[in-house]
Amino acid sequence: MAKKIKVSRKKIKQPDDFLTFTDRAFKYFSENKAVTFCVIGGAILAMALAVGISYTVTTRRDKADRLMLDAFSILNTPLAGKLTQQSILGGAKNYSTDKERAQEAITKLNEVIKQFGSGSVGLEARFHLGEVYLSEGNYPLAISSYQDFLKRLGTVESAGNKIMREPALLGLGKAYYSSGDLKNGELYLQKVIDSKSDAYLAEANLGMARVLIQKGEPGLGREKLDWISKTYPGSIYDQLAEIEKNNLAGAKPSK
Numbered sequence: 001m002a003k004k005i006k007v008s009r010k011k012i013k014q015p016d017d018f019l020t021f022t023d024r025a026f027k028y029f030s031e032n033k034a035v036t037f038c039v040i041g042g043a044i045l046a047m048a049l050a051v052g053i054s055y056t057v058t059t060r061r062d063k064a065d066r067l068m069l070d071a072f073s074i075l076n077t078p079l080a081g082k083l084t085q086q087s088i089l090g091g092a093k094n095y096s097t098d099k100e101r102a103q104e105a106i107t108k109l110n111e112v113i114k115q116f117g118s119g120s121v122g123l124e125a126r127f128h129l130g131e132v133y134l135s136e137g138n139y140p141l142a143i144s145s146y147q148d149f150l151k152r153l154g155t156v157e158s159a160g161n162k163i164m165r166e167p168a169l170l171g172l173g174k175a176y177y178s179s180g181d182l183k184n185g186e187l188y189l190q191k192v193i194d195s196k197s198d199a200y201l202a203e204a205n206l207g208m209a210r211v212l213i214q215k216g217e218p219g220l221g222r223e224k225l226d227w228i229s230k231t232y233p234g235s236i237y238d239q240l241a242e243i244e245k246n247n248l249a250g251a252k253p254s255k
Helices: 009-013 017-031 033-075 085-089 098-116 120-136 139-153 165-178 182-195 198-214 218-231 236-248
Strands: none
Touching (some): 098 120, 120 139, 120 165, 139 165, 165 182, 165 198, 198 218, 198 236
16 A cells, blocks of 8 residues: 655645746746847747758759759760761750860869859869860860869868869879870879779879880889789780880780
């Protein structure tokens, strides 16, 4: 049987702390309506601002993503020569030449940079702009875009963009080498090699071999080519290394 607990009349008459505080709060706000309206209005305004800022940020991000997707779609659009006549007549999107396609992609990427240049999407656009210029053989603009990307890389916190550091360095090395600047070509290719990023080591060493050969150091270039063949046997880089070795020996490249 539960034990009865006797509560004195004095304790029963003692006010509840929570109820007392609530009563006082209501009394204060009722006597100070101006303060009450300011507090409530301020809270509503703060909530409205928070929602507005969140909506604006989300909308800008969505717009930036759409522009980037447009640029990628352009780069992946086939040339007319690779489509059937029926596909073209059916309205399939296509470009007449690589140059036409690249130019439209460049326009779109520059639009992303103009509108969202200070953020992560703008940084990514600079990297891809370097890629397009490099593929087009516009080495000065490729170098400018890659350098711009690397300069801003440390100011934009994004793990996704950081993984593009090595390919940007590789692109720079190739652009400098292709433009005849062997010193800077060697500098940036060595940065990729020093990073030990396996995804780019074969291509960086192949580029370095070509630089060394062009510099008049065929022995060192041959060492790089042998390393590629040993490390990546049967790969496209092994095949390219064999072609370079045949060129060094004065023979025609094997088919």
